[in-house]
Amino acid sequence: MNTITPVDTVSFDGREVSLLDQTLLPGQQVRLIIEDAAQMHEAIGMLRVRGAPAIGVAAAFGLWLGVRGLSDDLPRPEAEAKVEETRTYLAGARPTAVNLSWALDRCAAQALATGSSTAQLKQALLDAAIQLRTDEEATTRLIGEHGADLLTGLSGVLTHCNAGSAATVGLGTALAPIYVASERGQALRVFADETRPLLQGARITAWELREAGVPVTVITDSMAAVVMRQGLVGAVIVGCDRVAANGDVANKIGTYGVALLARAHGLPFYVAGPTSTIDLGTPDGDHIEIEQRGAHEVTHHGGVLMAPDGVDVFNPAFDVTPAEYVTAIITEKGIIYPPYGPGLQAVKA
């Protein structure tokens, strides 16, 4: 198969920052021009741009958008205060994926260390966002190269949510090894959990795999056990939003259940993500803040009420899979095996 062309999730054309509005996939492919930090905050919060690495890059451009209108004559300390205010504002758009604050911190630090004028600060923020996008794209290719080795010989894998190209600015995390395996000529079918409540698996994973020519079968989340039982998959591979220092992994709600099913069926459960998703400052999964989202995501489907009006709803966007269920963590720097503490520290060093 041909080399995969990544989805253009977040880009800068030399003039404007634009996003693919993922809430409209797969029916419509609409690009949104993002003009200021408030629009970027809204886009991240509404999941127009989503997936841990992609929201980091989006936020990095949002940081620049937040200051680009400042006068070059503004005293530098005032411009720096605006950077800090915008950084904090954008970091609050979603709490669970550490890539968001990591990207903002990285770009702010680079820019604050550059030059002495406000004009230099603004240019440095743009340069930092562009560089981050470039680096993150390269990172996904490396994750794919490392992870593809783990999939050798398999004919089917199961994934949950969308940790593909649409969730990054490159090949994805969980899907990157699948794309690289496909590029190497391996016939691999992906079973994509639809991923309630927002259907990232059915809407986005299935869409991007089909665009890339990778065979994909959509299943409801409740069918994963049967797919495993029938021997249709030889491994599970998912992405991650935050990896704690002990190897506990936060990812899309439902991932924990899939990990338990994989263990029950003797299947490896792989987690793929850039080292920027590893947060050594969080000791374990109990310390990861889990985003709670609105009830309407559960009670409504396509605008239609699917549950009694006003019923109580529990809607955590993510869950934590304990490290003991994770077979290996695939990063751009290589594959980490249990016990995770030393390996995670080594790749972050």
Ligand SMILES: CSC[C@@H](O)[C@@H](O)C(=O)COP(=O)(O)O
């Ligand atoms: C490479 S993306 C890894 C994770 O961010 C992904 O699996 C996920 O949980 C995305 O959740 P979302 O709420 O769609 O942003």
